[in-house]
Amino acid sequence: MRLLIVDDEKLIRDVIxxxxxxxxYETVEAENGFEALEIIKNQKIDLIILDIxxxxxxxxxxxxxxxxxxxxxxxxxxxxxEEYDKLRGFDLGTDDYLTKPFSPKELLARxxxxxxxxxxxxxxxxxxxxxxxxxPGHAVFIDNKEIKLTLKxxxxxxxxxxxxxxxxxxNQLLNKIWGYDFFGDDRTIDTHVKMLRNNLGPYRDLIKTxxxxxxxxxxxxxx
Amino acid sequence: MRLLIVDDEKLIRDVIxxxxxxxxYETVEAENGFEALEIIKNQKIDLIILDIxxxxxxxxxxxxxxxxxxxxxxxxxxxxxEEYDKLRGFDLGTDDYLTKPFSPKELLARxxxxxxxxxxxxxxxxxxxxxxxxxPGHAVFIDNKEIKLTLKxxxxxxxxxxxxxxxxxxNQLLNKIWGYDFFGDDRTIDTHVKMLRNNLGPYRDLIKTxxxxxxxxxxxxxx
DNA sequence: AGCTTTTTTCATATAATTTTCACAAAAAAA
DNA sequence: TTTTTTTGTGAAAATTATATGAAAAAAGCT
Numbered sequence: 305m306r307l308l309i310v311d312d313e314k315l316i317r318d319v320i321x322x323x324x325x326x327x328x329y330e331t332v333e334a335e336n337g338f339e340a341l342e343i344i345k346n347q348k349i350d351l352i353i354l355d356i357x358x359x360x361x362x363x364x365x366x367x368x369x370x371x372x373x374x375x376x377x378x379x380x381x382x383x384x385x386e387e388y389d390k391l392r393g394f395d396l397g398t399d400d401y402l403t404k405p406f407s408p409k410e411l412l413a414r415x416x417x418x419x420x421x422x423x424x425x426x427x428x429x430x431x432x433x434x435x436x437x438x439x440p441g442h443a444v445f446i447d448n449k450e451i452k453l454t455l456k457x458x459x460x461x462x463x464x465x466x467x468x469x470x471x472x473x474x475n476q477l478l479n480k481i482w483g484y485d486f487f488g489d490d491r492t493i494d495t496h497v498k499m500l501r502n503n504l505g506p507y508r509d510l511i512k513t514x515x516x517x518x519x520x521x522x523x524x525x526x527x
Numbered sequence: 528m529r530l531l532i533v534d535d536e537k538l539i540r541d542v543i544x545x546x547x548x549x550x551x552y553e554t555v556e557a558e559n560g561f562e563a564l565e566i567i568k569n570q571k572i573d574l575i576i577l578d579i580x581x582x583x584x585x586x587x588x589x590x591x592x593x594x595x596x597x598x599x600x601x602x603x604x605x606x607x608x609e610e611y612d613k614l615r616g617f618d619l620g621t622d623d624y625l626t627k628p629f630s631p632k633e634l635l636a637r638x639x640x641x642x643x644x645x646x647x648x649x650x651x652x653x654x655x656x657x658x659x660x661x662x663p664g665h666a667v668f669i670d671n672k673e674i675k676l677t678l679k680x681x682x683x684x685x686x687x688x689x690x691x692x693x694x695x696x697x698n699q700l701l702n703k704i705w706g707y708d709f710f711g712d713d714r715t716i717d718t719h720v721k722m723l724r725n726n727l728g729p730y731r732d733l734i735k736t737x738x739x740x741x742x743x744x745x746x747x748x749x750x
Numbered sequence: 751a752g753c754t755t756t757t758t759t760c761a762t763a764t765a766a767t768t769t770t771c772a773c774a775a776a777a778a779a780a
Numbered sequence: 781t782t783t784t785t786t787t788g789t790g791a792a793a794a795t796t797a798t799a800t801g802a803a804a805a806a807a808g809c810t
Binding site for chain 3: 738
């Protein structure tokens with residue numbers, strides 16, 4: 305579950321980030337509308353927390369643009385005195401708003417409510433044949449026996465699973481799992497895939513090599 | 528722990544009832560708002576599971592009436608498309624809602640969460656094998672012998688126990704046990720976990736290290 | 751204040767994970 | 781078939797995370 309926090313004040317972003325992380329949400333930050341637009345174009349974001357009042361591109365402008373791109377629910381933050389009118393017309397069934405100052409607790413409640421409402425609840429487990437992932441427990445089972453994966457292997461597997469059927473390039477994998485700032489060897493991924501495959505035992509073939517591209521997690525039995 | 532299930536469809540009531548009983552909740556059923564009102568006037572009910580859409584007296588009307596009578600937490604069931612607006616104003620801190628179709632498992636999780644939150648379920652003790660926690664007495668026993676834990680150790684243990692099976696990050700632990708305003712060293716947690724483990728003696732392995740994440744309390748015997 | 755207990759910090763040891771790299775194997779292209 | 785490109789693999793090296801002991805700091809107690 306990834307939240308995008310858009311606010312020009314670092315302090316506010318940090319506070320929200322801190323609280324969000326206690327609930328295990330991942331967070332991405334943007335300082336202004338431009339940055340935010342870039343992010344929603346390139347990353348999977350489940351919810352946007354948006355300060356309406358910002359320099360450069362203000363919240364409303366961003367919102368209009370954003371709604372054209374993707375349908376991501378938004379929690380709008382605004383000072384009590386800002387024009388309420390502007391908020392009219394927004395889909396309060398999908399979105400929500402909160403006036404500053406707000407209590408972090410309330411924000412968290414709203415976040416939860418919205419994510420739930422929009423059906424974005426992360427399932428707490430994945431299962432395919434004898435392969436099971438217990439997300440909250442960070443555990444993976446094969447035929448009901450837990451297999452021990454390292455963090456990277458686990459992350460890899462989760463990413464594969466949520467992108468089943470899609471060929472993922474090494475670059476994509478690097479960016480998503482290692483982060484944008486990783487400049488390591490390409491063989492690194494191969495090595496991790498190797499180890500993951502080994503650990504998956506009978507399910508090792510679920511991770512197919514897509515030559516010239518990367519890897520793909522398949523859940524059908526085509527040969 | 529008695530749950531009142533209010534829904535006009537017998538099928539739904541039955542499903543909920545069945546699942547609820549697996550968790551040892553008693554259930555009482557009502558087919559409509561009138562019946563439900565009667566019941567909460569005359570019986571001790573800890574939680575209401577309420578379909579918002581019903582003939583005769585609908586859920587909202589019932590809810591308004593019910594809130595006058597007693598302060599019982601409510602889980603509202605609604606179809607995804609029903610007007611969200613109506614739900615505004617309800618105390619999402621106390622109540623909760625779920626859109627149909629929902630997984631029984633999720634419903635159970637919510638029930639648990641709400642009962643816990645509203646302090647109704649606070650069992651006064653926890654027991655797993657020879658490990659016992661006497662909450663009111665703030666005491667912990669191992670094989671019927673009291674072990675002396677410091678406050679932090681006790682809090683840690685309780686938090687682990689109520690989140691059994693879930694990998695808890697250091698951040699989460701810090702925030703929940705130390706509070707949001709603690710900016711201490713990460714090793715602090717390790718140290719407390721170490722001490723707690725030592726004090727747990729034979730049960731020290733219930734607290735597993737989840738490398739790269741944090742710790743997890745496990746209650747099953749997988750190796 | 752002095753003493754005890756608890757909490758926190760921190761340095762070091764230990765263990766596990768991650769990365770690199772050279773070469774083998776496989777696939778694709780020539 | 782031969783060459784070229786790409787991927788697989790094992791093992792070592794580098795890095796990172798956790799466990800632990802001991803000491804400092806803080807909080808309680810009498």
